[in-house]
Amino acid sequence: MNQVLPLPSLSRTTMRAAEFFAGIGLARAGLEPAGFKIVWANDFEPAKKEMYEGNFGTDHDFALGDVAEVSGANLPEDLDFAWASFPCTDLSLAGDRRGLAGKESGTFFHFTRIMAELGDNKPRVVALENVNGLATSHGGDDMAALVRELNALGYSVDVLALDGRRFVPQSRPRIFVVGSLDVPLEDPAAVSVLRPEWLQGVFQDDTLITHRAALPEPPAMLTVGLADVVESMGTRDDRWWEPERKEKFLGSLSAVQLERLNTMKDNGRVSYRTAYRRTRAGVPVWEIRADEISGCLRTARGGSSKQAVVMAGKGRIAVRWMTPVEYARLMGAPDYVLKGLRDNQILFGFGDAVVVPAVQWVAENYLAPLIRGDLSRPERMEKVAG
Structure with a gap:
């Protein structure tokens, strides 16, 4: 029997969030201007934690170590949102395309395990970010498996294609997956710049629970701008x-x-x-x-x-x-604290991250309005029987 999940009321202005696979915190840098407060973060790399806390301070709980060792009991209560930029290694064209069966990209399943362990206290919205290869990995089967995992937790799923080049002079196409316990207002246009034809397979699969939220069009692609970031x-x-x-x-x-x-x-x-x-x-x-x-x-x-x-x-x-300064500027983080860091540490941290203004655009136009109820219909998602 399907079970309607109770949703926590959101009476506060600041939205409490957890950041999985946090890296150096560029997702946090994009979420905070939209009203999110990161209260818990996780990453495996000590060098990235050093950069994260050197830039943001320590007003959060940072779980340094393998996400496999994290349980739902480790997370704070009353989370409104969870972000996960899980590893792209097995999904990238530069890798060997093992997909979600790979050791690194397969850590996605630890994220959903932890969400399941939160039970009725799971956040009402989750978001994941990865390379475009996620959509085509194993002929689309990996994307379907990912959506099905989120459906089993009670989330309806939307998928966006958004290139960092719309915000900074860097070609950085990425996929953003948004899971919602609420049912968002639908976009009447099935195919759009955010959901191009090559992404439609996930929405056309009748075995999956998906939605296409009504969103504004993102900024146009940049064609110049490198000179503006050169040191x-x-x-x-x-x-x-x-x-x-x-x-x-x-x-x-x-x-x-x-x-x-x-x-x-x-x-x-x-x-x-x-x-x-x-x-x-x-x-x-x-x-x-x-x-x-x-x-x-x-x-x-x-x-x-x-x-x-x-x-x-x-x-x-x-x-x-x-240079490291140019890496930071190209990721939309020109004010990130770099003092005292090794060059290779900086290049590795920024090269393995997400474009800040791309996250901010998604947060301001989708995630925050969705959590606050501005994008939702009165219905709520029903948990898939399993």
């Missing part, structure tokens, strides 16, 4: 590569890319591009983006994951590694 430094700064290293860089470019770069060099305006090191036909080469947008930042493990910044114009070309 200012003189031409004699030793972070610019020496001539020999620069020549090796230029020598690895294809004829088309080199011609494009020389055109930029001859321009009277200085412009910037980012570049990745790739392996083509077994040969390591550099490839420069054609636009004034950064490629997707990655965790700094191995040289191929790091981006270089290329400056060209007024008769010269210069190349260097992207």
